[in-house]
Amino acid sequence: MIAELGETQMQIGIDSFAAAYDDASLAVSASDRLRNLVEQIEFADQVGLDVFGIGEHHRRDYLDSAPAVILGAAAARTHRIRLTSAVTVLSSADPVRVFQNFATLDLLSQGRAEMVVGRGSFIDSFPLFGFKLEDYDSLFAEKLDLLLKIRENEHVHWSGKHRAALTGQGVYPRPVQNPFPIWLGVGGTPQSFARAGALGLPLMVAIIGGETRRFRPLIDLYRETGKRFGHSPDRMRVGVHALGYVARTTQERVRSVMTCACWSNGGDLSRCGNSATGTSAHSTN
């Protein structure tokens, strides 16, 4: 509605990978860590942040292999903040279960759930769930197609190479929001930007390092592709997931950046713990 008035609406949020380490890279109690994380989401809701995202990883360093369960806890403690995955590794997941998890989250949160789906930047989930890396792209394309069909239809007709066919089975529960918000999470691959544009899906760009402006041509590609496929410009939303450092004072912030620098080169930004968390900005314009 605000877009109709020619104004720009910007949403700001925080993403976390639920790192199993504290600021000094020491292991913390996993149970305390998740309790603190839910408290942080509660606090983010209270101070008026727009969105909180939880990643999905399948390795010892992170406690977020089941993001929808963590977000379910957050739903019960929050009132306004939107809750999303950041990102759901769709290639190695079953779109039916993913949709069921997030539809349930949408019901629990009274319509505040979203998901960002991507191919993921880690590959641990492939051998864990029996998928081959050589199918990296076809797995994602096929599963995204199924996920969007489930979003559109209560009873699904679909067949593909990497998952059993659906011949009209119903997928339940149905979410509050219709259509349920599904963002496409992308890294630096041009084809991914073009895919999001062709499908008319909102775009979440993961900028783990480097200069933000180098993404400009890719975002132009997204918008142009969307236009060519006949999608209305107000559907073509762009979000950015980037490193952020938050502290009480500049001095504290500098110290925390120094502590984190050793990790962030490897992309392990959430290892930096509470004082350095990925931030995401969703823009409707």
Add this chain to the structure above:
Amino acid sequence: MIAELGETQMQIGIDSFAAAYDDASLAVSASDRLRNLVEQIEFADQVGLDVFGIGEHHRRDYLDSAPAVILGAAAARTHRIRLTSAVTVLSSADPVRVFQNFATLDLLSQGRAEMVVGRGSFIDSFPLFGFKLEDYDSLFAEKLDLLLKIRENEHVHWSGKHRAALTGQGVYPRPVQNPFPIWLGVGGTPQSFARAGALGLPLMVAIIGGETRRFRPLIDLYRETGKRFGHSPDRMRVGVHALGYVARTTQERVRSVMTCACWSNGGDLSRCGNSATGTSAHSTN
């Protein structure tokens, strides 16, 4: 420990299938229904019930296709009550994802999670997830074997017929409780009672109708099998899931039983809504 003193410890709880219908069998808002369910679990915690269970179904009538997400919400609102699935339909699930979901729930609840795994009394999940009914029993046996291996080992070596092999991959996060409590949910099949006994797993008997005493010989079979396989008698715990009717007065209770009778013949007990919910009693003796 109480068993060593020769005393009996009994736990009492409630199971819900999150029916999408109210007491008069009318459809209710799915979002309100789940919000109310979480409030009911919160209340159950406050009044001192020991356990709350959420079923798993994949049909329009029920909102519980993702029980761990609902229980995640409940974990954030409760302090003492134990939270369990009732039951997880393991045959058509991936034991890795099931373990990840419930380990996350265990962390969020500071060690209050359990799961009851079974073959399920509905068959909707088989075509939905691409499994064949002719593999009904071998699916369950194999997946239970994998689930128990994951519970025992952080890094899993396993191979089977119905799921990709694991060659030492780690499964994370690890739960607070070790061993994480896994119950075997059974109906009336003698082989299922014997299986639970042979594995030394606690037993949850679903009594949907009929006389309770007809289960006595089957429970004897469970205990005898456990003994033969060398399991200590205090490991052989028995729980019962049965229809229960709760109301303020006897008159109200009778009226609610009458309303429910039409449904309970089909086993759809949770369709009876809030006034009639399955109750489960866990006994350590």
